[in-house]
Amino acid sequence: MDAPQLTVGEFSRLTHLTVKTLHHYHEVGVLTPADVDPVTGYRRYALDQVEPALLVRRLRGVGMPVPQVRAVLAADDARRQALIAAHLDDLRHELARTAAAVTDLQTLLTGDARTVVITIRDVPDLPCVLATEDVARDDITAWCAATYPRLFAAAGRLGGAGGPAGALYPGPWFADGGGRVTAFVPLAGPRPGADVVPGSRYAVALHAGPFTDLDRTYAALGADVAAHGTGTDDPVREIYLITPGDVTDPAGLRTEVCWPLTPQGRQDTGKDPSCP
Amino acid sequence: MDAPQLTVGEFSRLTHLTVKTLHHYHEVGVLTPADVDPVTGYRRYALDQVEPALLVRRLRGVGMPVPQVRAVLAADDARRQALIAAHLDDLRHELARTAAAVTDLQTLLTGDARTVVITIRDVPDLPCVLATEDVARDDITAWCAATYPRLFAAAGRLGGAGGPAGALYPGPWFADGGGRVTAFVPLAGPRPGADVVPGSRYAVALHAGPFTDLDRTYAALGADVAAHGTGTDDPVREIYLITPGDVTDPAGLRTEVCWPLTPQGRQDTGKDPSCP
DNA sequence: TTGCTCCTCACGTCACGTGAGGTGGC
């Protein structure tokens, strides 16, 4: 007796996947019918394809991308567990990101911390250890998490860090959704042959809170500079006074945003609240 | 003195929206530049467009669809609050859905409740109040929540309900992602002129747990029927023994799934555990 | 034979991203 096979319609009834979805899964190789009639093109599914189909439905239901679903189906049990666990971890991160985004939105709506104090500061050339790389906007957090420990370790071997770490973001970085970034850690003393982050005159604002909110400070700062017409196209400098390594609550983070000015622009205000 | 205007690149630096994103928002009318040079096509943004841009970034960050974002920007303060609150509510529902999907996945993986007991039952014609409508799969939960209270109220006026409510899902319903559904509530006594849900022989399985897991029971039932070759293309019947109105934990739900058989098919098993 | 199921294109959706190829402004 032949093992019974199912048409797409019947298979769809068992699995609650639409026919169009089954066509799609056939096309991309996620659920290939046990049999395809070479003349009519009719798809035939075997009963033992029902179980994988239920799994596919659930994996897609938790947002796993189709290529990963295919990988899960092809994997043995141990690897299957690992792939699924990894995706659930991605889900948790995504959830945390969304929660943070809701907080950001509410912060904006309630108008908390709207006052941004802008000071003018001349920053000298800074001997540093630094790293420059092409980084996409989406990868910047992971890149920083990997890079700064390395830089601090290197600085330690050269006499220790001489101040908070920072980074340089060229003008087009945000416009392009990524690009060349420079991360640096200043050295405690002058060091012959060390890299140097060039000084400049800056309009500086202190950003309190999560990085996702940085655009608020950028906006206030950039709008002020635009209104005065004294900006340049040099990179923006960020200085990380209190970092995710120092506090667990993102609300505790402190970052200085430094917008480059022409040397002939506004005068150094001397009194800089964040640099007493 | 002219109010300073910003090029896309500059505006992008202030708002952290990419140039491509700003082009897109221009095209779809979310953020229209204050000025567009008629000859070069150059976009110019005003400083007071920075604030709406920050809002757009946050609304998109919490997943609000672009048309809704446009509506928020166009709305006055009260309506704006309402639209945002409504979306955050959508987000919460989506979150609950995902959490349930994770549970479903884990249930499948641990293999809990895999044993499905199948019985054969002859169901007689049933006098009912019923509602038939075209419903998409995504809308089915909301439709049921709206329809059953109405049906129970109607049954009450006709002498009360004579058993648990149910529904008929035609064969192609799942294949097509929706279609004509019939929801019914049986009447306590015979009632001249009342609608009748026609009886049939069914293979019946009791589904314990959330509706999102129903495919598991459909699969077991449909596979069994396919293996015996005694199925028909009549609608599947669901019977809601314990409904979301009865319990808060979806794990407590009890639903009978009835797969139609030919009258000459397998015999009524007589002893039906869920119908003592 | 009727009507349902099945088939294959081909295009639409959503919110942008990715080049290609060309021009404007300092």
Add this chain to the structure above:
DNA sequence: TTGCTCCTCACGTCACGTGAGGTGGC
């Protein structure tokens, strides 16, 4: 004048959904 910024198509991505137009099986 060079090089950067800006522009407009046109097409790609992702996971299907939506018809159109036609054929197979009971």
